[in-house]
Structure formats: structure tokens, C-alpha cells
Amino acid sequence: MGRWEPNARGRLAQAALELYGELGYEQTTVAEIAKRAGLTERTFFRHYADKREVLFDGSSALQELFVTAVAEAPRSVAPIGAIAAGLEAVSTVFEGRREHARQRQAVIVANAELQERELIKLASMSTALADALRRRGVTGPAASLTAEAGVAVFKVGFELWLTAPEEREMSQLMRESLDELKAVTTRG
Amino acid sequence: MGRWEPNARGRLAQAALELYGELGYEQTTVAEIAKRAGLTERTFFRHYADKREVLFDGSSALQELFVTAVAEAPRSVAPIGAIAAGLEAVSTVFEGRREHARQRQAVIVANAELQERELIKLASMSTALADALRRRGVTGPAASLTAEAGVAVFKVGFELWLTAPEEREMSQLMRESLDELKAVTTRG
């Protein structure tokens, strides 16, 4: 066995989520998080760039999954259809994690700084999606607009999923949200 | 004349924009901003909640303008049409301010913290727009999705306007972006 307990990074993330939930984000100090994880404050900052980032460990993987699904959709599929495929792919990774997602989201909605961080993660996703669409041949503002639309559907669908009854599946809620967006931009 | 030079708030905003442009956001200290404005650091924080907020003084007025235009669109207009009216209203206030907008945007895109702040302002706008749409009778996720679509069009249209030749008007670019979004959500 090693000199240190394994998975320091995971312990920090777990301790942070707990403390942010128990005391609130602002009232929690990084020193407390580190102490609960059996580490020092300095080590926290070696694993996470700042106090907010510890809640967003999986966001890069989620973005890659979304982008890959868009990129790999059949050539015959229209841009908005490729986004739909991405939403489908993303939905699978949240299966069985609704309770964890609810706990995390409760922490985030309680604090503006954390919401800011979440928004920039979604903006990064939008940029990456737009790039993927351009690689599919989408030109001009259409790529950005389709990507923004996709992220908007993800946001709305995700929130619906958090508040929906347990039996409702995320993928279905994403499809319904996308259909709703299509309807809403068509009328008028 | 008064005990103090007038418009302390405006002087702080001006000094901050200059210094963020000259030195970069991170390299600028609040003490420097205050000094250039002829004030102290403590006074800066009496006018602005934090170092970022000084760049977003007008965002609340912009949001009100957008929301009011949506609320006051004729009852017969569809939700997406009301958003179009809001985009039209918003476009007018930027007339003649393109150079200032470019300078400010250059500062923002150079720093992630500032982008986060901008994104939460846009998210606040989206929430307020969705509320306005609900007051118009729009129900369920349609309100949120229409509002998100409107903000997406604003973002894309605004960026087009910043990089477009001087003679192109913002209102026209907003209309083109909205049309593009409609096209993109229809195909597929």
C-alpha cells in the first residue's frame, strides 16, 4: 500500500459536496474541506484550480461525450438531428444518478458563484458543439445557433428531469424539449 | 460645489475599463482603479459589489428594456414574435456605441471570470424573459425555451454586430439571426 490513502481527489470532491450542503458554499472554507479529506489546503489547490471547480469534475467528460456523439452522427442527419443524437448519448450517463444530481444541483442553485461556473461550462459545451457542427459542414452563424439551441434544450430537459417523477427517462424529456423548441420557433 | 468631485461611480467605471484594457483584468488591482478615480479601495466596494461588476453597470437597464418590449408586444403576436420585438428594442440602445462595446467586449473575452459574469447576466435575462412570456400566457417549458432561444439569438447577433462592417445595423443582424435559428430548428 502507498504512503497516502488512495483517491485523494475523490475524497476532496466528496467532502466538498457534503460541506457545501451542510454549511453552504460561502460558509465552507477550503481548509475545512481539506481537513475532512485528511489533507491540507495546499493539496486541495493542487487537485482543483479553485473552490468552485471541485463540483465540476465530470463536466469535461460530459462535453466530450456530447461532442463525439454529434460528430459521429450519420452524414445524412441534419445539424439539429446530430444535436438530438448528442442529447441521447448524454442522457445515458445520468441513469441511476438522479439523486446525486439533485444534491449537487441544490448546492449550485443556492449560490451565484457556482451558477456562474456552471454557465461557463455550458458555454464551453456550446462552443465545442459549434465546432463539431462546422466539421460536419455547417457554415456561418447556423453552427453557433444550432449549438446554443442544443444547450438550451439540455438545460431545460435537465431541469425537467430533476423535478420529474422517477419513472420519466431523461432521454424522453430531452426529445420532448427539443420538439417544444421546434414548435416554438415555428409559430410566429 | 460639493465636497467631492461628482460622479464617483462613473469615474470608477471609466478607470476600471481603461486599466483592464491597459494592464489586463487580473493584473489590475482594485486599489489602482480607486486611485485613478481619486478614491479609496473601500469606496470602490461601496459602489460595486466586486471587481467584475464594475463592467456590467448597464445590464439591469438592458434587461428591463428587453422585458418591457416583450411584455408590451401586441397580444396577437406569437411568443417568438414578442422576443423579436424585444430584440428590436434592445438594438436601438446600442446605436452609436459600437466602439465602446468593442472595447468592453475585448476586455471580457480576455478573462474567464468576466465571461462568467456576463453569462450570469444573460441567464438572468433569460429568466426574466421567460417570466414575461408566462405573463403573456405561455405555459410550461415553452416559456423557458423561447426565452433561451431569444438570448441565443441576442448573443449571436451581438457578436455579428461587433465584427460586422460599420454600416450594418444591429436590428437587421438580430432579424437575420432569428431567421437562421428558425431555419435550423426546422430542417431535420
Place this chain on the structure above:
DNA sequence: AGTCTGATGACAGTGACTGACATCGATGAT
């Protein structure tokens, strides 16, 4: 045994932000 490496600890420092209290010119009441 000797050496190197990677994760961690220890410690000092900067700067954003806050709370508490002092200052002082302007304003209006007396």
C-alpha cells in the same frame, strides 16, 4: 545502498472583500 520521482506538507505572501468606526461638507431646522 543510492538515486530519483511524485504526492504531500509547511510557510510566507498577495489581493479581494468585509465590518466597524471616524470625518466632514452640505442641508435644513431652530
Place this chain on the structure above:
DNA sequence: ATCATCGATGTCAGTCACTGTCATCAGACT
């Protein structure tokens, strides 16, 4: 004219997020 009050600002001490630097130490490799 005098005085009490008020609002914007200054002063100062303090907390905490975050960083740079150097020391430590178990395991891997030779």
C-alpha cells in the same frame, strides 16, 4: 447664525481564496 443630522468617503484591522517556494518521504528503479 448656530446646531443637529445625514450621506459619501476615509481609515484600519481582519478573513480567506489562492500562489510560490522549499522540505519531506515512501516507493520504484538501478
